[in-house]
Amino acid sequence: MTLVRCMDVSRTFGHGEQAVVAVHGCTCEVEPGARIAITGSSGSGKSTLLHLLAGLETPTGGVVDWPELTDRARDIAVVFQGPSLLPALTVAENAALAAILTGTSEAEADERAAAALTTVGIASLANQLADTLSGGQAQRTAIARALALRPRLLLADEPTGQLDTETGSHVLDALLAAADETGAALVVTTHDPAVASRFEDRWQMNDGRLVAPAREGVS
Incomplete structure (x- = not known):
């Protein structure tokens, strides 16, 4: 069973001499319950690959399909940086x-949101305005928003990238716990080895190319 599959997928931005190939011939798939970190330096193509998995970008070569996801608007949720x-x-x-x-x-969405806020540990902030939140609280709210969709595939693009180490660790704890509780597959991009070490499967992007996915121990 596969939630999303990329087959020889490429994504190019621009045309002619100005063209930039962000992803070259990528083949990969995400199965239910997966816990995957996509690593790589800035500009390596990891965010573009995540956006292709989400359907937010259209490939310029190859095929992306979602054989098990019949309603991508509900089945896929994305947490941005x-x-x-x-x-x-x-x-x-x-x-x-x-x-x-x-x-x-609205009634069901409110119920789901309340449960999601409890999952990420900020139920006590439910009535607080968003513009009064700290960075970590705001990112947890974004995770709760994604969880309220009840997605089968949860994608997070550098979810700790703008946070200090301690806050980022707490946000990552919340993200992993939420995926465990809901059973969603979780894929994150990160340049932080400490974040990547929390995931069993680690894919590396290098100049737009996906190094053969490998499974490693979780630290």
């Missing part, structure tokens, strides 16, 4: 928003 919350809404309203926008009733 910046939380992108709506400042005038409360934490609970932000957490429920994506579910509401994809067709979940």
Whole structure:
């Protein structure tokens, strides 16, 4: 069973002499329950690969398909490096928003959001406005927003990249715990070896090319 599969996928930005190939001929797949860290330096193509897995980017070569995901808007959730919350809404309203926008009733979305906020450890902040949050609290809210979709595939692009080490560790704890609780497959991009060490499967991007995925022990 495969949630998403890339087959000889490439992604080029621009045209002619200005063209930049961000991903070259990538073949990989993500199975249910996977815990994958995509590592690489800045500009290596790891975020572009994540966006291809999410369907946010269209490949310029090869094929991406989602054989087990019939409703990608609900089945796939993405946590970005910046939380992108709506400042005038409360934490609970932000957490429920994506579910509401994809067709979940407001009552159910609120219930899911409350459960997700509990999972990531910030239920006590439910009525606080988003623009009053710390960086770590805001990122946890973004994770809760993703979880309220009840996704089968959870993708996170440098989720600790803008946080200090301690806060980033707490956010990563919350992300892993949330994926464990919901059973979602989890794929994160990171340049931080400490973050990557928390994942059993580690893929490395190097100049747009995916090094053969390898399974290692979790530290």
